[in-house]
Amino acid sequence: MARKPNTSRQTEALLSTFLERPVEWRHGYDLSRDVGLQSGTLYPILMRLKEQGWLESQWEEQPPPGRPPRHFYRLTSAGRENARAQLADPRPSTIATATRLKGAAS
Amino acid sequence: MSFRQEEELDPMQRLALALCPVRGREWLAAMFAELAVIGGVKERARWLLGMPRVIIASVLESASRELSLRLRVALTLSLLAAAVCLISGLAEVELVQEDDWLLVASGALAATFIVLTRSALRRIYTTPLS
Numbered sequence: 001m002a003r004k005p006n007t008s009r010q011t012e013a014l015l016s017t018f019l020e021r022p023v024e025w026r027h028g029y030d031l032s033r034d035v036g037l038q039s040g041t042l043y044p045i046l047m048r049l050k051e052q053g054w055l056e057s058q059w060e061e062q063p064p065p066g067r068p069p070r071h072f073y074r075l076t077s078a079g080r081e082n083a084r085a086q087l088a089d090p091r092p093s094t095i096a097t098a099t100r101l102k103g104a105a106s
Numbered sequence: 107m108s109f110r111q112e113e114e115l116d117p118m119q120r121l122a123l124a125l126c127p128v129r130g131r132e133w134l135a136a137m138f139a140e141l142a143v144i145g146g147v148k149e150r151a152r153w154l155l156g157m158p159r160v161i162i163a164s165v166l167e168s169a170s171r172e173l174s175l176r177l178r179v180a181l182t183l184s185l186l187a188a189a190v191c192l193i194s195g196l197a198e199v200e201l202v203q204e205d206d207w208l209l210v211a212s213g214a215l216a217a218t219f220i221v222l223t224r225s226a227l228r229r230i231y232t233t234p235l236s
Contacts, residue, residue, distance in 0.1 A: 028136060
């Protein structure tokens with residue numbers, strides 16, 4: 001049977017972090033620290049969420065001189081709805097993992 | 107979307123972007139951009155270590171999209187048939203009488219495999235983002 005999309009612990013921890021400040025644009029490094037995920041885990045999840053239409057992204061338009069533009073992310077309205085629905089009845093393991101990941105990050 | 111101009115990239119960034127399929131390049135560029143705000147050698151090294159995983163994820167995702175099931179079956183059959191033909195031909199094991207044609211067939215099937223793989227790779231690395 002095919003696995004349900006976006007139900008991995010890491011993905012749910014990321015969705016939960018996005019929902020804490022749902023309309024705010026976030027950077028990859030900030031997300032990595034907040035969720036406690038390595039970049040090699042975080043970015044494939046972001047890529048998948050974007051392809052599924054859960055995530056939107058944009059480049060920084062006016063970066064400070066000498067620094068390249070950063071990439072911003074936030075959930076789309078559909079992504080927020082889906083994420084809320086998915087996290088509404090979380091598995092105990094998801095809560096434990098999200099707590100552990102955030103504990104490790106802080 | 108705003109990638110940095112190619113002339114601004116250092117050799118490592120160029121190499122990483124060249125290895126990455128088109129689909130993942132924007133994400134890789136975003137990871138490089140984050141390096142500018144990450145302090146500490148350890149943190150930067152950990153961040154860089156994630157890049158191969160992003161490249162691999164992009165390759166796998168692109169390959170699974172580009173290679174339709176039919177093409178994957180053709181690829182696998184061509185490779186297996188070429189291997190069987192080559193091994194039996196070289197080992198002089200006669201699967202059928204007068205099996206010199208097996209060596210010829212192995213060449214043809216291997217060529218099919220190479221052409222199919224090459225065409226898939228070309229699409230993965232050159233198809234513009236939609």
